[in-house]
Amino acid sequence: MELEEQEGVDPVxxxxxxxxxxxxxxxxxxxxLELRGPFLxxxxxxxEVALDEDAEPPA
Ligand SMILES: [Zn+2]
Incomplete structure (x- = not known):
């Protein structure tokens, strides 16, 4: 749950x-905004994506 009120965020x-x-x-x-994640x-x-996809570390 995000406590931030970013619903009406100004696109500019x-x-x-x-x-x-x-x-x-x-x-x-x-x-x-779509992912409701941190601004990166x-x-x-x-x-972050690479880390997420790298579920199986190389042996
Ligand atoms: Zn950065």
Whole structure:
């Protein structure tokens, strides 16, 4: 459960990566909103996906 009230978030608002503070692109912001996850830049977002997909660590 998110306590933040982001329902009426302004699409023009500038978001930054929660990890490195990089300014996010519109698509990156949209992805974060859709996933209701933290705002991450493409680098850190892909890292999260990579970690999630890497369920089986190499032997
Ligand atoms: Zn980042």
């Amino acid at each position: 608002i500038e978001r930054r990566c929660a990890e490195c503070g990089a300014t996010l692109t519109e698509s990156e912001i949209r992805a974060a 830049c493409a680098v850190h977002a892909s890292e």
